[in-house]
Amino acid sequence: MFESLTDKLNSVFSKLKSRGKLSEKDIKSGLREIRLALLEADVNYKIVKDFIKSVEIKSLGERVQKSLTPGQQIVKIVNEELVQLMTCDVEEKPLPKNRTSKLLIVGLQGSGKTTACGKLALHYKKNGYEPILVAADVYRPAAIKQLEMLGKSIDIPVYTEDTTKVTRIAKGALKYAAKEFRNLVIFDTAGRLHVDEKMMEEVEDLAKVISPDQILYVADAMTGQDAVNSAKEFNERLDLTGIILTKLDGDARGGAALSVRAVTGKPISFVSVGEKLSDLEAFHPDRIASRILGMGDMLTLIEKAEAVFEEDEAEKLQKKLQKNLFTLDDFLDQLRKMQNMGPMDEILKMLPGSNSKLMKNIKVDENEIKHIEAIILAMTLKEREHPDIINGSRRHRIAQGSGTSLQRVNQLLKQFDQMKKMMKRFSKGHFDMGKQMFPM
């Protein structure tokens, strides 16, 4: 699914060739694919509709950067918009250490609350807090035992009480924390459906008794369209302070992240990436955005291309290519720039369409580039500008001067020729480089 989506987008985007400003047609066909990508990633369909509309307005008339194709430009806008949506402007205040902070963990059944409680306890313990865990799930068989086992494994006390009244447990736990000078109390609650009136009332009452510093909603990253319904209700009832997104160690595209964020307006505070208690990470809006788009590689490439090729330089290069003035010096320059972008095979892998079988067998030898450099440097300036004049005897001289072989010099000149053709296509927005670049 992942590959085919990227391929599909590429094929649409490679058809878009217009330069200058994004046309309405470019945007429409690009956004159609983006819409499908978002739906496939489980972003709620209503949110997708709003999102596409706003991107459409933003992209209309936008100038296409020289180093990008119109398709890439649209992906760039979409990505920036997604990242912005996922980014929270208000910085979260760290919990104070000089008094008892309280965290209330809530969510649907099986989303990963109890595990998250253990993870948070470990996280805050590492950061110098002294947490306790409170078992306020009195329904699920062995829920208390589960929390006790987790607490024991990280050496953190677990407060339990033999009652079904969760508010009583909470009061007892707060007293215990005060007595033991614990500055962080983490409450695990039972999984509940947002439509279960009795259970929602229970957790509201619990929140009133605790008056927590944070109420964190635990959401499964694999959740589909329904993510908005539950998150919305929990947020309306409890005024959540944040979200923990779990099970991101799988291959779900995680559109629920956007849905939940959009519908609650609350930040994603942590992500959970495994069953071990150490598997808790900070949230990175850019990572989740590219995951949702399913185009992480293309996005990385866009960023790198942007950083390395400045606008006017790209323009100059393009003109040179069009007028056939691309020299071996330029070639060397480009090679060096591409080297700056990272290891060659990785760059090639990042190019759209690189999932195709063709690209899979390409291996670029970094040493090869050093040879190329030596060869070009052994040429006269005139030779570099007009490779056509490099005849047999010149080739011999260059081979000797560079400490390589005649064969290598011949190979380079052939590659240069192919590179020129390839660059020309690259500049036109084609990305099917195939094997031509370094046929080794």
Added chain:
Amino acid sequence: MSIVSSLKKKLAKTHNSFIKRLAEIVQLSGRVDEELIEDIEDILIQADLGVSITGKITSRLEEQIRLQKLSKTEQVYKALENIIITILHDEYKDVDAIDFNPEEKPYVLLFIGVNGVGKTTTIAKCAQRFKNNGKKVLLVAGDTFRAAAIEQLEIWAKRIGVTIIGQEYGSDPSSVIFNAMQSAKAQSYDVVLIDTAGRLHTKINLMRELEKIKRTIQKHISDAPHQVLLVVDATTGQNGVQQAKKFLESIPIDGIILTKLDGTAKGGVALGIKDSLQIPIKAIGVGEQIDDLKDFDATEFVKAIFE
């Protein structure tokens, strides 16, 4: 009011409201048009059917509307319902339900799925059904990994009044299962229900572990497990298809049990699983209590989609 009857009520309401909407659209334009199709598309997407199967359904519907000149709301709905039911049901099978009165003995059922979907709870519900039919039931605590997974199953076993076999945490699930199979035969149990740890389909070593579990079971009974049931959470989005695909690479799957349908999620991803992998839905979970398991009913399922 019991959950089942409230669900029924909800289903009825659901159905009526969609029919009403359909009627409005048809009346407004006097015919079935693009707007209607788009509306249907939204409903199907919202129910987690996914883009591709939604497209398939609506294009089939459009074709039928055109060829059969459907113009009445009820006709359109009926056609739509039929298209979806056809996907859900194999023509040559009457029912997909789990056989709670099997002839083989011991009848072995293996429950698998990603984390937190409801495997252990579903096993308890099934155990109760078998017990109600007078079967001698053995539960196997094959999840030796998750904190208190064994105690969780133990508590259910006690409540239902059936036997449970397990070992300590961290032991090889296959070893637990090997012993259990031996006991099942020696003490002539009728039914063996095997719990497994939740595992993401992307974890290759855990998928290998499943293959080993299957081989272990087959050392005792060559045609077991008689039922391999993939438990899928109804709130799951399109990743559900990927889950089923990857699990299927390690073990043949007989059916899906779709849990948590008592919420507002429709579980439409199960349709995608059926369509692409031919795995039928066998039962649904509609709550956390022991009797909250129902046989799958395609018509009811489709009605619930059109809330």
